[in-house]
Amino acid sequence: MKETNLNKRSYVYAVKIIKFVESLPKSSTCKIIGNQLLRSGTSISANIIEAHSASSKKDFINFYNHSLKSANESKLWIALLKDTDKIKKEDSEVLIQETSELANMIASSILTLKGKRFEL
Numbered sequence: 001m002k003e004t005n006l007n008k009r010s011y012v013y014a015v016k017i018i019k020f021v022e023s024l025p026k027s028s029t030c031k032i033i034g035n036q037l038l039r040s041g042t043s044i045s046a047n048i049i050e051a052h053s054a055s056s057k058k059d060f061i062n063f064y065n066h067s068l069k070s071a072n073e074s075k076l077w078i079a080l081l082k083d084t085d086k087i088k089k090e091d092s093e094v095l096i097q098e099t100s101e102l103a104n105m106i107a108s109s110i111l112t113l114k115g116k117r118f119e120l
Contacts, residue, residue: 005105006102006105006109007048009101009105010044010045010048010067010102013044013045013099013102014041014042014044014045016095016098017037017041017095018038018041018042020091020095021035021037021038024081024087025086029084030086033077033080033081033086036077037074037077037078037081040070040071040074041070041074041099043066043070044067044106045067047063047064047066047067047070048063051064060113061110064106064109064110065110067106068103068106068107068110071102071103071106072103074099075099078092078095078096078099079092079096
């Protein structure tokens, strides 16, 4: 059930990222950072979906690791847009919160898959 929730949430997140990037100001900076965010933000869901076709547990975990890296990269691009005043602080906070929650879910799944689940 948790997997299904992660699949759905990451897909909904990718849709939000696409809409968000489409709404960015039409400057060269926003175009470049927006393209990077589009790649990393949609890659989260893509790697989670790919994991389900993995040929081994190691391969499955590897796809989740790529997904986690994409989530962390996405947080950087959103923060850059916020800190350069290209987007409203409120908009960035919502996206960063969702990105962080996805990253935490993915990281938790990786720890569980590796058998290293522990409380922080």
